[in-house]
């Protein structure tokens with residue numbers, strides 16, 4: 023969570039926003055169409071179920087192996103990047119990360135920053151931070167550019183403007199860029215291209231994310247289709263990459279299975295248009311490329327997830343977005359309802375580590391536990407099991423040890439605890455249970471019509487006139 | 502203690518008493534499903550490139566300059582960014598001279614800062630070599646060099662790439678291993694699989710987002 027009070031970083035009003043989203047017909051139509059499209063595209067990339075399952079298992083092992091030696095790999099990555107001429111920085115919090123970026127920006131007296139797509143920079147709210155320091159920060163991914171133009175946040179980690187249809191983008195361009203209204207997507211993209219080309223040209227600093235950081239070679243690998251990632255990392259004199267500490271893999275060859283899983287799961291492509299492997303700034307005899315390359319490694323709660331072997335699996339994530347594309351909840355409420363940078367299933371399990379459970383207490387329960395996310399996840403994160411675990415952390419007594427998570431017990435209620443204790447006693451003591459059965463059937467008229475949350479969406483239960491035990495005894499002809 | 506030490510300290514503490522997972526890399530899974538008979542490799546690469554609006558031209562080591570010339574002429578382009586320091590650059594210049602053609606050849610012979618404006622706004626086409634192709638995904642391997650810098654394959658709206666048919670391999674794993682990438686990666690290594698594109702507006706595919714609007718791959722069948 024950032025320090026800016028004016029940004030909606032605290033997703034506490036999830037229920038309210040979800041309620042509104044469910045009643046927004048246009049939004050639901052946009053998401054339904056987009057998710058159906060993405061699911062079909064992914065399915066077409068995995069015609070062989072056996073290959074898919076073996077590759078997922080492989081992907082899971084590659085990520086688990088990297089995490090099993092994470093501190094060593096981070097140090098190797100740092101050593102090799104440094105050898106290659108890349109400056110490595112470490113940040114525990116988003117404020118620290120922003121300060122590091124700002125220092126670099128200030129050292130170059132930079133006024134304009136151009137950004138390739140980076141979810142970690144969203145996590146940092148870097149645009150907002152830099153603007154506060156008089157630095158223009160422009161998004162160059164078409165989706166991010168649209169979202170920024172509309173003063174919105176991305177609603178999907180792969181397709182940021184997926185909540186909008188062409189007509190809505192057309193109006194936005196017409197209003198903000200003062201171009202003729204057109205719903206022709208080719209024309210709209212060309213308008214974006216022309217606007218941004220000038221900006222790549224002018225920018226003092228390029229910022230990007232990282233898909234995989236390779237310890238063995240000291241390289242940063244980025245995938246993309248548009249070419250804006252290559253532009254942002256090649257044209258400006260300085261390139262700053264920001265990423266989470268979990269993004270490291272051990273060897274160059276480890277990216278082969280992950281790359282295949284990532285592009286096929288995310289957008290249903292065998293590969294993206296560009297795979298861009300950066301291993302250093304411009305050398306003396308080279309004619310382009312940045313003079314300086316920086317990498318900012320951000321923790322922001324990841325080390326908390328890392329500390330517990332079950333929760334650690336959250337960090338396997340390669341940010342493909344498949345879990346949200348297949349989520350019945352995400353499809354109905356869209357990305358903004360979550361109020362978090364990472365929406366959908368992955369957002370529900372990773373955001374509590376970033377913002378604490380207090381601010382995210384409703385997220386783990388906003389799931390039917392249908393299991394779709396866990397089934398499609400290319401690195402086999404058991405998302406439903408982790409959601410159940412977070413529900414548990416949510417109701418454990420706040421002071422109970424061991425303390426796994428910031429905000430433990432955010433939904434803890436003494437009354438609920440006692441109710442469940444009473445329920446257990448009732449069900450484990452035959453005499454009490456019989457008495458309860460009798461009371462419930464004979465006094466059923468006393469059950470109020472309004473019993474809290476239960477009757478918000480259901481009618482109140484009406485017990486039968488006689489208990490099941492009584493009926494069974496009658497049936498068997500016993501007394 | 503600084504942030505680095507605190508982060509590493511926490512991570513190490515969390516791993517105390519555990520053993521790292523062994524590397525059981527499964528190369529068969531990355532090669533077996535992605536292997537093709539030699540005569541199908543180029544066909545597959547071409548059809549995958551065409552599926553994403555890449556143009557492919559089957560030609561020869563002697564004929565390609567004529568094909569490039571035709572491609573430029575049909576688009577009304579009369580200049581080309583090409584390196585005079587490479588064999589293909591010299592071959593193309595020789596072809597133009599021999600045939601009395603007037604295509605203007607531009608060289609990327611100075612740091613980008615010295616001609617950024619021209620590169621960005623009045624360089625319609627470029628030609629580069631490649632280090633090979635990948636049949637599995639329809640990809641070109643491009644390692645920029647001082648002669649053919651990074652932006653050469655990115656900024657001009659038309660990118661023409663030369664690909665030797667003999668250098669088309671089955672899959673990424675294979676080329677990574679045979680070319681020993683892990684030991685010798687350049688400052689920037691690229692896989693290029695088509696012209697620049699985006700589906701960011703209502704999932705509608707549009708080409709020419711920020712990079713080249715067109716990619717033409719000249720496949721030299723006898724090279």
Ligand code: SF4
Pocket residue numbers: 338339340341342343344345346367368395398399400401402403
């Ligand atoms: S949790 Fe799995 S499915 Fe979801 S974004 Fe991460 S890798 Fe993809």
